[in-house]
Amino acid sequence: MTYPRIIDDGSVWIVIMPPVIWAGHFLAAYWIAAVWCARGMGVLAPAAWAILALTLIALAAIGWIARIATVRYEGLLRHEASIADDRERSRERFLGHVALLLCALNAVAVIFTAAPSLVFGQC
Amino acid sequence: MTGLPDIGPAPPDDAARDRAERDDLLAAWETPSGFRRLSAVNNSLIGRWYLGTAFGFFLFAGVLALMIRTQLAVPDNSFLSMELYNQVFTLHGTAMMFLFAIPIFEAVAILILPEMLGARDLPFPRLSAFGFWCFVIGGTFVCGSIFFGAAPNGGWFMYAPLSSDTDQTGIGTDIWLLGLSFIEVASIAAAIELIVGVLKCRPPGMRINLMPLYCWYVLVVAGMILFAFPPLIAGDLLLEMERAFDWAFFDADRGGDPLLWQHLFWIFGHPEVYIIFLPSIALIATMLPALARTRIVGHSWIVLSAIGVAFLSFGLWVHHMFTTGLPNISLGFFSAASEAVAIPTGIQIFCLLATVLVGRATASVPLLFAGGALAIFVFGGLTGVMVAVVPFDFQAHDSHFVVAHLHYTLIGGMLFPIFAAVYYWHPFVTGRMLSPRLGRWAFWLIFAGFNITFLPMHWTGVLGMPRRVWTYAEEMGWGALNMTSTIGAYILATGVAIMVFDVVRPRRFKAPAGVDPWKAPTLEWLREGPGHPWGIRSVPVITTRYPLWQQPGLFEEVTRGKWFLADASGGHREMIVTDILDARPMFVQRVPGPGWVTILSAAFLGAVFILATWHLWTAAVLCGGGFLATVLWWLWTGTGGVPPTPERDCGRGLILPLYASGNGSVGWWAMFITMIGDTTAFAGLVFAYAFFWTVHPAFPPPGSEPPGLPTAALAALSLSVAWLLMTVAQGANRAGRGSLSRWALAIVPLAAAAGVASLVLAAGAVGLDPTRHAYDATVWVLILWIGVHVAVGVIMDLYCLARLMAGRMDASHDAELRNSVLYWNFLLVQALVTIAVIGLFPLVSGGIR
Numbered sequence: 002m003t004y005p006r007i008i009d010d011g012s013v014w015i016v017i018m019p020p021v022i023w024a025g026h027f028l029a030a031y032w033i034a035a036v037w038c039a040r041g042m043g044v045l046a047p048a049a050w051a052i053l054a055l056t057l058i059a060l061a062a063i064g065w066i067a068r069i070a071t072v073r074y075e076g077l078l079r080h081e082a083s084i085a086d087d088r089e090r091s092r093e094r095f096l097g098h099v100a101l102l103l104c105a106l107n108a109v110a111v112i113f114t115a116a117p118s119l120v121f122g123q124c
Numbered sequence: 125m126t127g128l129p130d131i132g133p134a135p136p137d138d139a140a141r142d143r144a145e146r147d148d149l150l151a152a153w154e155t156p157s158g159f160r161r162l163s164a165v166n167n168s169l170i171g172r173w174y175l176g177t178a179f180g181f182f183l184f185a186g187v188l189a190l191m192i193r194t195q196l197a198v199p200d201n202s203f204l205s206m207e208l209y210n211q212v213f214t215l216h217g218t219a220m221m222f223l224f225a226i227p228i229f230e231a232v233a234i235l236i237l238p239e240m241l242g243a244r245d246l247p248f249p250r251l252s253a254f255g256f257w258c259f260v261i262g263g264t265f266v267c268g269s270i271f272f273g274a275a276p277n278g279g280w281f282m283y284a285p286l287s288s289d290t291d292q293t294g295i296g297t298d299i300w301l302l303g304l305s306f307i308e309v310a311s312i313a314a315a316i317e318l319i320v321g322v323l324k325c326r327p328p329g330m331r332i333n334l335m336p337l338y339c340w341y342v343l344v345v346a347g348m349i350l351f352a353f354p355p356l357i358a359g360d361l362l363l364e365m366e367r368a369f370d371w372a373f374f375d376a377d378r379g380g381d382p383l384l385w386q387h388l389f390w391i392f393g394h395p396e397v398y399i400i401f402l403p404s405i406a407l408i409a410t411m412l413p414a415l416a417r418t419r420i421v422g423h424s425w426i427v428l429s430a431i432g433v434a435f436l437s438f439g440l441w442v443h444h445m446f447t448t449g450l451p452n453i454s455l456g457f458f459s460a461a462s463e464a465v466a467i468p469t470g471i472q473i474f475c476l477l478a479t480v481l482v483g484r485a486t487a488s489v490p491l492l493f494a495g496g497a498l499a500i501f502v503f504g505g506l507t508g509v510m511v512a513v514v515p516f517d518f519q520a521h522d523s524h525f526v527v528a529h530l531h532y533t534l535i536g537g538m539l540f541p542i543f544a545a546v547y548y549w550h551p552f553v554t555g556r557m558l559s560p561r562l563g564r565w566a567f568w569l570i571f572a573g574f575n576i577t578f579l580p581m582h583w584t585g586v587l588g589m590p591r592r593v594w595t596y597a598e599e600m601g602w603g604a605l606n607m608t609s610t611i612g613a614y615i616l617a618t619g620v621a622i623m624v625f626d627v628v629r630p631r632r633f634k635a636p637a638g639v640d641p642w643k644a645p646t647l648e649w650l651r652e653g654p655g656h657p658w659g660i661r662s663v664p665v666i667t668t669r670y671p672l673w674q675q676p677g678l679f680e681e682v683t684r685g686k687w688f689l690a691d692a693s694g695g696h697r698e699m700i701v702t703d704i705l706d707a708r709p710m711f712v713q714r715v716p717g718p719g720w721v722t723i724l725s726a727a728f729l730g731a732v733f734i735l736a737t738w739h740l741w742t743a744a745v746l747c748g749g750g751f752l753a754t755v756l757w758w759l760w761t762g763t764g765g766v767p768p769t770p771e772r773d774c775g776r777g778l779i780l781p782l783y784a785s786g787n788g789s790v791g792w793w794a795m796f797i798t799m800i801g802d803t804t805a806f807a808g809l810v811f812a813y814a815f816f817w818t819v820h821p822a823f824p825p826p827g828s829e830p831p832g833l834p835t836a837a838l839a840a841l842s843l844s845v846a847w848l849l850m851t852v853a854q855g856a857n858r859a860g861r862g863s864l865s866r867w868a869l870a871i872v873p874l875a876a877a878a879g880v881a882s883l884v885l886a887a888g889a890v891g892l893d894p895t896r897h898a899y900d901a902t903v904w905v906l907i908l909w910i911g912v913h914v915a916v917g918v919i920m921d922l923y924c925l926a927r928l929m930a931g932r933m934d935a936s937h938d939a940e941l942r943n944s945v946l947y948w949n950f951l952l953v954q955a956l957v958t959i960a961v962i963g964l965f966p967l968v969s970g971g972i973r
Contacts, residue, residue, distance in 0.1 A: 004703040004710070013705075020435035027439045031457055038451035039818045045453060084333055084424065087667035092705065095333030095424060102428035110436060110464040117456025124451040 005089075012073055012093055015100040018066050019107040026059040027114050038124035049118040056115040060108060067104035073097025128328055128665065128708060132777030134686035142684065145691040152692035153244070153658040156718050163718040165249040166657055171235025172553060174256050178227040181263055183624070185219035188212050190617055193577070197610035199598040206594045210277035211296065213592055215270055217280030221396070222304055223263045225538055226349075229403040230255070230314040232542075233342050236549065237318065239648035240336060242327035242666065242682075243699050244659045244689075247790040248317050249715050250722045250762060255317075257726035258310035265734055266303035269296060276300035279592060281393060284374035284385040288366045298367060298737045305360045306733040308353050315346035315353075316797045320790050322346075325699060326707040327647070328688065328778075330666040336646055337426055341406030344430045345399050350801040351438065352395035358808030359388030362905065368739065371894040371901040373812070379825055379898035383448060384815050388808055390441035398437040400534065401501075402430060404541035405472055408494045411548050412476060414644035415491045416483025419670060422475040429475075432468035436461060446517045455514050462512035469505060473498060489563030490548040496571045497540030504532025507582070525585025528578045535574055543570070543623065550627065551637030555654050558634065562626045569619030576612025580605040639679075645670035650682050662687035662775070663700055666707075688774040700774065701790060710788055711781040712772045716762040725754035756923065763791070764927070766937045785939035795943045799950040802913075806954050809909060813902045813961055824899050824966050831886035831903065836963030839886060840956060842879035843914070846872050847952040850921065854945045860935045862928065869925040873918045879955070880911045886963070906958045913951050920944040 030052045037048040071077055074097035084095040135141070155164050164170070191212050195204045204212060234252050238245055246252055269275040276296035278287045287297050322343045326335065363385060365371040372378035374385055413420050420426065439461035446455055476498065485491060507529040511517045520526060543566075550558050584605045589596060596602055640649040649672060651659050664687040668674035681687060689698055689712070696714045703710055728751035735744035767782040774780055786792055817823040824830050853868035887903055894901040924941045927933040933940055 004708060005705050016431065020431065024435060024438065027457065027461065031454060034451060034453045034457070036818055038453070048453075085669050087329065087331065087334065089331075089706065092331045092333045098424045099427050099431070102425060103432060106428065106432045106468060107435075109467065110461065113460040113464045114439075114457055116460055117453055121453045121456060124453060 012096040012100065015066050015070050015073070016096055016103060019063050019100065019103040022059050022062050022066075023107040023110050023114075026055055026111050029055055030114055030118070034118075034124075043123055045118070045121055045123060049121070052118040053115060056111060056118075059111045063104050063108050063111065067101060067108075070097045070100035070104060074101055077101070128778075130777065131665065132775075134681065134776065137684060145685055148692040148695070149658040149661075150656075152695045152697050152717075155657050160718070162723065163720050165253040165716070165718055165722065167234050167238050167245045167249060167252060168553075168657065168659065170249070170252045170256050171231055174227065174231035174234055174259070177256075177260055177263070178224050178231050181219050181223035181267065182228075183620075184267055185216050185224060186617065186620065188216040188219070190613055192216060193610040193613040195595065196606050198607065199596055199600070199603050201595050204594075207277065208273070209594045210592075211270055211273070211275035214276045214279055214296075214300075215267065218276065218300065218304070219263075219267055220534075221280060221400075222307055223259075223267070225400040225534065226311055226396070227259055227263075227307075228538075228542060229345065229400070230311065230318070232407070232545065232549075233318050233403070234314065236552070236648050237321055237339070237342060238325070239552075239651045239659055240338060240646050241321065241325055241330070242647045242650070242660050242663050243321070243325045244663075245697065245699060245715055246317050246321045247325055247699070247701070247713060247715065248320070248794065249697075249717075250719060250758065251313050251317050253722040254726050255310040255313040257723050258313070258729065259307055261726060261730035262303050262307040262310070262733070265730070266299055266307075269299045274299065281389050282363075282385075283389075284363060284366075284382040285376070287385075288363055288374040288382070290367055295737065298364070301360050301364045301367070302733040302737050305357055305364075306730060308357055308360075309729070311349055312353055312798075312801055315349040315801075316794050318342050318346040319350075319797050320793050323704045324701050324790050324793060326702050327663055327666045328700065328702055328707055328709045330702075330707045332705055332707075334666060334669050336410065336669070337420065337423065337430075338406045338410040338646075340427050341402050341409070341430055344434045345402050345406075348395050348399050348402075348434050348437070350797060351804050352392045352399060354801050354805030355388050355808040355811075356392035358805045358812070359385055359392070362388075362809075362812065365894075365901070365905065368736075369894070371905070372896065372898050373901055375898075378896065379816070379820065380901075381816065381819055381898070383445075383819075384812055386445050386448065387441070387815065388812070390444045391438070391808075393444065394441045395434075395437045397533065398433055401537040402433065404497070404538045404545075405476075406430075407541045407545040407548075408476060408497065409472075410646060411490055411494060411544060411642075412479050412483075413670065414548075414642040414646075415488060415494070416480050416485040417643075418479060418483030420475065421478040421482060422471075423669070425471055426475050429468035429472045433465060433472075436465040436468065440465060443512055443517070446514050447521045452514075459512055459514050463509060466505065466509055473502060488547075489558070489560055489567060490544040492564065492567045493540050493544030493547065496567065497536050497544065500532055500536025500540060500571075500574065502536075504529055504534075504536050508533060520585060522590055523585035524581045524589045524591055527591050528581035528585060531574075531578045531581075535578075540570075543567075546623070546627065548642065551641050552648060552651070553654075554631065554634075555637055556631055556634035557637045557641060558626050562622055566619045566623040566626065569622065570616055571619075573612050573614070573616030573619055577609045577616055578612070580608045580612075584609070640672070645673040647671055650679060652683065658692070661685050662690035664688075686776075688776065688778055690775055698772070700780070701784070701788075709774075709778060709780055711784045712774065713784075713790060714767070714782065719758070719762065721754055721758040721762070725751055725758060728754055752919070756919075759923070764937075764940050765932050766934065783937055783939075785937065786942045789939050791939055791943050792946060795946050799947060803950055803954060806909060806957075809902070809906055810957065810961060813906070816898050816902060820899075825897055828892065828897055828899050829890040830966035831883075831890055831892070831962050833963050833967070835882050835886035835889065836959050839879045839882035840959045842875050842882060843952060843955045846875035846879060846914075846917075847948045849875060850945050850948045853924070854938065854941050857928070857933075857935055857938055857941060862935075866925060866928055869921055869928070872921040876914045876918050876921075880914050883907045883910060883959070903962050906962060910951075910955050910958050913954065917944075917948055917951050920947060 033048050033051055073093050084091050195201050195209055274295050278293050278297055286292050322339045362373040366373050372380045374380045374382045442458035443462045511520055547558050547563055584602050589602050652661055661683045662685045664682050671678055697717055698712050698714055701710050701713045728747050731747035732744050771779050772782050849868045849872045853865045856865040887907055892900040892903055894904040924944050927940055
């Protein structure tokens with residue numbers, strides 16, 4: 002008997018990636034600010050620009066995954082009952098749906114993280 | 125449809141066959157009697173003991189809470205001495221968090237998860253038993269200390285430099301550090317077991333989209349434990365090295381920084397709040413469909429929330445450190461993440477409320493407690509959103525407002541769901557119902573008592589009363605509020621006492637429950653109940669999310685033994701292992717039965733930690749040897765080996781192999797998951813290095829020379845050779861070239877020893893002294909880490925060699941070797957990172973100037 006491969010066949014990677022992107026963006030923003038401020042650089046603008054650039058990249062990456070997830074889920078706003086069937090396709094659609102929802106959540110979280118960079122002028 | 129091979133017809137009803145199979149099952153699964161009962165490892169018994177012990181610690185910590193409230197009832201009180209008060213509040217927090225809130229998740233999961241998955245046990249029953257005994261020994265050690273006036277007294281988060289100063293805090297801090305590290309071992313052991321259980325031990329056909337929500341939560345939470353606990357273990361290691369051997373990590377005079385402890389503690393501590401909260405919400409999500417007679421609303425939304433919370437909760441730790449003087453922009457990031465986590469948390473609550481609304485809920489005690497849980501938790505969540513706002517937190521920090529907030533989230537988010545679960549699953553465990561009348565009394569007393577205790581505390585905090593103060597002057601005006609809180613605490617305790625009475629009163633006074641009193645949809649209600657230690661009679665194919673509702677006839681088919689593994693021929697304890705995505709059967713795993721080896725090894729390991737507390741190094745090392753010997757004996761006699769027959773007929777035409785190695789086997793996954801956790805702890809140490817680099821103007825500091833590059837490179841080379849030899853041994857063995865394989869394994873210790881020796885030489889030659897500066901100490905602790913790991917790797921290597929020579933491994937039965945190679949893969953990465961950090965990093969950066 003052959004078994005589907007977890008990472009690629011199983012669409013598990015599109016479930017894991019959105020939060021991982023958030024985590025990477027969050028840590029990068031934290032480290033850039035921490036190191037910048039530890040160097041005694043008072044004005045935040047260059048660090049803030051770097052963080053905002055990272056934010057755009059992170060959002061683009063989440064958007065790309067959301068696209069894949071939409072294809073797996075076969076839509077954006079469908080009723081979910083048909084993803085509880087005992088079929089391989091249903092499993093794919095279910096994971097696609099979870100991934101899509103995670104994309105939305107993590108896009109919001111990434112924007113939340115970026116917000117302080119727009120507000121603060123000084124360390 | 126199920127992706128399974130053709131399933132044969134069910135055997136006809138046959139009373140004689142049924143009886144014979146049941147006798148076989150009983151012979152395999154029978155619980156030993158008399159004092160031998162202690163050697164049992166079956167999940168239903170270990171789960172019950174775990175639950176009982178955790179509740180015991182809960183009641184103990186509850187009595188401490190009443191002592192705190194009694195002391196604070198009136199101004200200028202002297203009910204407790206100041207020193208004893210410090211010990212009491214520290215132990216209250218410590219026991220509630222480490223000995224109740226986390227273990228209760230593991231206890232409940234060990235008890236109900238296998239049954240919910242239609243499995244007869246978890247994949248590593250002896251590991252569950254080992255974890256349980258570690259928990260008992262460690263918990264008793266930590267709690268018992270208060271009877272000798274030696275309990276920890278530095279608060280449950282044990283901040284340095286108070287805790288790192290041996291003159292300020294005595295033996296209690298060592299008891300806390302070593303006792304809890306020991307218990308964390310048990311928690312991680314349970315997490316590994318639960319992850320493998322959810323991923324690999326589902327019933328055939330239960331695809332990942334059909335898995336109950338409880339399993340999703342268990343998976344997510346066990347994963348969180350794997351990433352959250354190791355940083356604390358790393359922190360414990362650093363703090364204990366400073367206390368015992370004067371290594372400089374937290375001493376600012378020697379380049380250390382107390383803030384490092386806060387980082388490491390809260391990288392653990394904040395996810396921990398969600399590690400406690402999510403499994404309890406999972407219990408509500410499991411009970412609600414049965415109580416409201418409907419499917420859960422928004423199944424995949426809840427899965428999203430669980431995963432989302434799990435990740436976001438790792439970005440919140442600094443909100444415990446808003447007043448430590450970090451840059452404002454950093455506080456902004458953590459404030460934002462703290463607000464963001466409210467979104468997935470809210471989604472879960474709304475899904476649960478919607479389920480109650482669309483269903484036909486009837487009043488019952490579990491539903492009362494579930495409702496109380498949501499009400500209280502939402503309130504605590506809202507004050508959480510308040511304290512996540514930095515300026516507000518500046519005002520409320522370290523006041524009783526925070527005490528009120530955390531009790532609302534933890535008691536609403538954890539205790540009430542657990543109480544609901546006690547009423548709901550009591551018939552599952554005992555076959556008897558708890559009294560609805562006493563249950564309603566208990567609920568209203570606990571609910572009212574809780575709010576009378578903690579609601580006024582918000583005001584006490586806003587009026588300026590700091591947390592943890594021993595007493596207060598009358599003119600502060602906090603007396604009436606505190607008296608109210610104290611009265612509420614005793615009302616709450618009365619409610620708990622009623623519940624405890626209901627649970628412990630003799631069986632004959634409780635109403636019989638029948639098989640499935642709640643008409644629940646999940647598989648655990650298929651179990652045969654008390655007196656049938658094998659759990660489920662036969663393992664069915666699952667094709668729906670709510671099998672007992674949506675698969676008519678399932679109950680009769682399963683209980684009449686018409687599905688897989690209905691027998692236990694040969695007296696083996698067996699379970700079907702399936703694949704992760706679609707739960708297609710892969711092989712039959714034979715699991716070990718009762719044994720004393722688990723208790724012995726837990727006792728030896730416990731002795732190591734306890735003796736180390738008093739610096740009795742020789743005895744501790746001897747016990748460490750005893751631990752190693754018992755673990756090797758456990759592995760040698762209880763795991764692996766070539767099965768007498770290659771396959772097993774599971775019934776209905778399903779024939780499965782009896783052996784698996786590599787990434788199909790459960791052991792490989794356990795090793796993989798263990799090493800993820802282990803690498804996280806290692807990352808905690810690397811974080812310490814990076815942290816010191818950011819806080820020092822020059823790192824390595826003036827006067828410290830970094831380890832020499834040529835020697836470090838030699839270490840990298842030797843350890844790479846050791847890893848390569850392991851890989852060669854595995855390949856040669858697979859190819860049937862046994863002697864090459866054995867030779868490669870025999871040379872590994874030499875290469876490994878050369879690697880460690882070069883590392884020690886690299887640091888020693890430049891005179892790095894761990895008691896001189898934080899830089900030296902951090903380099904040495906990284907080397908120590910690698911050294912210990914290489915030693916473990918060599919033991920694995922020699923074990924594999926011995927197994928090959930004893931004929932217990934061969935070309936096609938090589939699980940131990942493949943697991944060892946996996947370990948060495950992780951070890952090589954850690955070693956190379958260490959060498960890069962201590963050897964290469966100082967060349968590219970002299971630090972921030």
